[in-house]
Amino acid sequence: MLSRRGQHFTSNDITDRTVYLNRREWMVGAAALVLIPGESEASVAQGQALKATRNEAQSLQETPTKFEAATTYNNFYEFGVNKEDPARLAGTLKPRPWAVQVDGLVHKPKTYDIDELLRLAPLEERVYSLRCVEGWSMVLPWIGYPLAALLKRVEPTGKARYVEFTTLLDPSQFPAQRPSFFGFSLEWPYVEGLRLDEALHPLTLLTVGMYGQVLPNQNGAPVRVVVPWKYGFKSAKSLVRIRAVADEPKTAWNRAAPQEYGFYSNVNPAVSHPRWSQATERRIGEFRRRPTLPFNGYGDQVAPLYAGMDLKKHY
């Protein structure tokens, strides 16, 4: 605003309230890190440890991406569109108490408390690669168990053909869910979906931790799904509902830009995004691009799911 002589303005006119509040939170956080003796030099606070047994058969033999990169370079639109927004703003998300409603076309619908969900099956550590549709990838040691373990408990009926995942809708915890000037691109809540056979596939991981600890907020705490052969946005975060349905779910990115993001969104170097090639990717921490593999390298295990399908059409 223009200041003229005789006009008065307060500091509120200069700094938006939310901005300075955020700044304060950040300063308090930074001060806490400095004050706690024995804390590591990492700029991201360590979360609660989570025990899990490494599943070697389902783990890449690659060095995981640095924890700091994995927790500061995130797409989590509920916090904002910029990669640094989730790490900066995720303090507002409260991962406890938390419940996940598992229902729809199932014989035994149930709402699970998060701690019950954590004990439902033995926790495994699996090192998966995650390929973002934007052309970068990471290697991440997730902790969780196959989603199939949960789905089998609730017993999908014969009519169930898809599984729909819904992320928490709560503008007080997810700042970017508040209405804004330009409207916005995605409709909240964030909805994702898989075909039932994809959801039951042993690679599909119901994920509650990474790097030996509970999921950091910016990575989708307290529970998310990880589908390693699909672009990252298919792996919905901070789930509050898992629902078996008969029809293909209307997924968030597909609704926002159907010509760019199909329902399947399997990693496929042969199918370009309309605006950019998917032939290569940059692994975070590496200098040179590397070729992108069909199904993100998981073709041996998942290609049969799509036998006979034209993957250029069902992108």
Add this chain to the structure above:
Amino acid sequence: MARRVRIALKTAVWGACLAPLVLLVYRAATGDLTANPISFVTNTLGDWTLRILLASLAMTPLRLVFGVAWPITLRRLLGLFAFFYVCLHFSVWIVLDHFFDWPRMWADIVKRPYITMGMLALLSLIPLAATSTAGMVRRLGARTWTRLHRLAYAAGVLGCLHFLWLAKVGRRDQYWHALVLTLLLGVRVGHVAVRATRKRLSSARGRRVNPPTLTAP
């Protein structure tokens, strides 16, 4: 305008235009380029190319609207800085992003509309930078030079399209840039229209008022 004021203005432009680069070098030196440094550097250089290009395109409208001459003295400097940043942006794309993978880069240029637009924007800035000296203005003649330098508008439009088409859903700054460009072009279009109308009116009036003066007996 006083020489001292002009020097102060130009110094300020140098400082403002070099600051983003200095900051980038500082962040590189302190390892603060995010988890995806190449992408961050490319985007930052691209952002500043477009901002400075829009600033250079704002100088003439500033003169038209406020009737002051000083913005024109900064136009060339801003244009050259835009060219400087686009060269860095392009170099990073070639060397760091694709590491001289020419076939793949060429495929991207012809297949990806946003890269095509960016490439055309860059190409349209080359003749402008090459003819930016006073000597070139003289050699080309003011008329030809002025016409050639209308390419700057094309570069602005192409640059904004490049940004609009690469930005993912949910981002907003691409719209702000396009809006600024539209306003800047709007001022010029408005100015041309007003001038044309005035000319028509005055020439019509001229015919009515004194038709005989031109005819010799």
